[in-house]
Amino acid sequence: MTSIYYVGLDVHKKSISYCAKTEDGRIVQEGEVAATRAALSAWAEHLPGPWIGALEATLFTGWIYDHLQPYAQQLKVAHPVLLKAIAASKKKNDRVDARKISDLVRVDLLPECYLAPRPLRELRRVLRYRNLVVRQAVRMKNKIAGLLLETGTPHHKEKLHGRRYFQELLGSLEGVPDSVVELLRLTRCSWEAFHRMEQKLIAGLCQDPELTERVARLRTIPGVGQITALTWALEVGEPQRFATVGQAVSYCGLCSAQRESGGHSQRGPLSKQRNKHLQSILIEAAKLAPRWSPSLAELYARELQRGNRNRATLAVARKRVAYLLAVDRSGKAFESRAPAERAAA
Numbered sequence: 001m002t003s004i005y006y007v008g009l010d011v012h013k014k015s016i017s018y019c020a021k022t023e024d025g026r027i028v029q030e031g032e033v034a035a036t037r038a039a040l041s042a043w044a045e046h047l048p049g050p051w052i053g054a055l056e057a058t059l060f061t062g063w064i065y066d067h068l069q070p071y072a073q074q075l076k077v078a079h080p081v082l083l084k085a086i087a088a089s090k091k092k093n094d095r096v097d098a099r100k101i102s103d104l105v106r107v108d109l110l111p112e113c114y115l116a117p118r119p120l121r122e123l124r125r126v127l128r129y130r131n132l133v134v135r136q137a138v139r140m141k142n143k144i145a146g147l148l149l150e151t152g153t154p155h156h157k158e159k160l161h162g163r164r165y166f167q168e169l170l171g172s173l174e175g176v177p178d179s180v181v182e183l184l185r186l187t188r189c190s191w192e193a194f195h196r197m198e199q200k201l202i203a204g205l206c207q208d209p210e211l212t213e214r215v216a217r218l219r220t221i222p223g224v225g226q227i228t229a230l231t232w233a234l235e236v237g238e239p240q241r242f243a244t245v246g247q248a249v250s251y252c253g254l255c256s257a258q259r260e261s262g263g264h265s266q267r268g269p270l271s272k273q274r275n276k277h278l279q280s281i282l283i284e285a286a287k288l289a290p291r292w293s294p295s296l297a298e299l300y301a302r303e304l305q306r307g308n309r310n311r312a313t314l315a316v317a318r319k320r321v322a323y324l325l326a327v328d329r330s331g332k333a334f335e336s337r338a339p340a341e342r343a344a345a
Contacts, residue, residue: 002050004073008101009055010094011035011064017094019102020047030095035060037067044071054105056080057113066118078104081273082111116237123205124234128277130201137194143187151176161191205230220333221323223292228285232324235278239328248325253279254318286317295336296320 003022010017013035020029033043053068054076055061061077069075078101104110116124141161148155153176159165166188173181206212211233218229242248249255253274270279290297296316303312327334 005047005049005051006102006106007047007051007053007072008098008103008105009053009064010097010101011055011058011060012094013060015094016040016064017098018043019095019098020051021099021102021106023106025103025106027099030098032094035064040064040067041071044068047071052076052105054078054101054110056083056101057115061115062118062121065115076105076110076112077115079111079113082113114237114241120234120237123208123211126201126205127230127234130198130205131277133194133198133201137191137198140187140191140194144184144191147180147184147187151180202226202230214328217331217333218324218327221320221327222334222336223285223289223296224320224324225285228281231278231281232328235275236328239325242325245322245325248321249318251275251278252282252317252321254282254314254321282317282320283313286313286320289316289320 005020005022005028007018007020015032016035017032018030019027021027028048033039050073052074053072055064056078057080065075065077083101083104101110115121145155145157145160148160153169153173155169156165160169170181170184206215211230214233215226215229218224218232219226236242236248236251239248242251246255250271251274253270253272253276255271257268257271290300296319299319300312300316303315306312323334
C-alpha cells in the first residue's frame with residue numbers, strides 16, 4: 001500500500017517553511033523553500049510520495065494554493081484564528097509552526113476555512129478594488145467641499161458635484177486664491193476619473209453570465225440593489241456551505257460575541273471575526289431597506305420601540321441575510337408570503 005505523507009506549510013512573503021511526516025508522525029523532510037512558482041514546482045516534484053498538505057490562510061495563500069493543488073492529493077487551508085488557539089505554545093518559530101500544521105493534518109484536527117474557487121476570487125478582487133475606488137472618490141468629493149469651506153465660499157451642498165453647477169461656481173469665485181481654484185479643478189478631475197473607473201469595473205463584473213444571472217435573482221428581493229447583490233454573491237461564494245441562517249449571520253458579523261461559563265452568559269459587542277466587506281454593505285443597506293419593504297418596516301418599528309436604533313438596523317440586516325440566503329440557495333426569485341400564509345405557517 002502506498003504511504004501518504006502529511007505536509008505542513010508555514011507561508012511567508014519570501015519563503016515557505018515545510019515539514020513532511022509519515023502517518024506515524026516521523027519526519028521525512030523539512031526545510032525552507034523560496035516563495036516562487038519555479039521553486040515550489042521543483043520542491044513538490046521531489047517529495048517522496050503522494051501527500052496531503054495544509055497551509056494557513058494569509059494574503060499569499062491564494063496563489064500558493066492554486067499552484068500546489070495539482071501536485072497534492074488534497075490541499076487544505078487552515079483558519080488562522082482557530083489555528084492559533086489550537087497550536088499555541090511557548091516556543092514558536094517557522095519550523096515549529098510547519099510541524100504543528102503537519103500534525104494537525106495527520107490526525108485530522110486541522111480547523112479548515114473556506115477558500116472560494118479561483119474564478120470567484122478573481123471577480124471578488126475586482127469588486128474589492130471597486131470599493132477602494134469608491135472610497136477615494138468620496139474623499140475627493142469631501143475635499144472639494146472642504147476647500148470651499150476653508151475659503152468661505154457659499155455653495156449649494158446638494159448641487160455641488162453636478163458638472164454644470166461646479167463650472168458656474170468656479171467662474172463666479174471672487175477673492176479666492178488662484179491655488180485654491182487650481183486645486184478645485186484637480187480634485188474634480190480626480191473624482192471624475194475615479195467615477196469612470198468605478199463604472200468600468202462594474203461593467204466588467206456584469207460581463208460574467210453566471211454572476212449576472214445570480215445577481216438578477218438576488219435583486220428580486222425588495223430593496224436589494226446591484227452592489228448589495230454583487231457583494232453578497234462574491235463574498236459568500238457558495239451559499240450551500242451555510243447549513244443555517246445563523247451561520248450566515250455570524251459570517252456577516254451581524255451578531256455579538258458570546259461568553260458563557262458556569263451557567264452565566266454574557267453578550268459582547270459585534271464580533272470582529274466576520275467578513276468586514278459584507279458587514280459594512282449589509283448594515284448600510286439595512287438603513288434604507290424599510291423604505292422598500294413593508295415587512296422590514298414593521299420589523300424596524302417593532303425593534304425601535306425597545307429604544308435602540310442600532311439594534312433595529314441590525315434586526316433588519318439579519319432578516320435580509322435570511323432572504324438573500326434563501327433566494328441564493330433555492331435558485332428561485334424572491335416571493336413574499338401573503339399575511340394569511342404567514343399566519344398559517
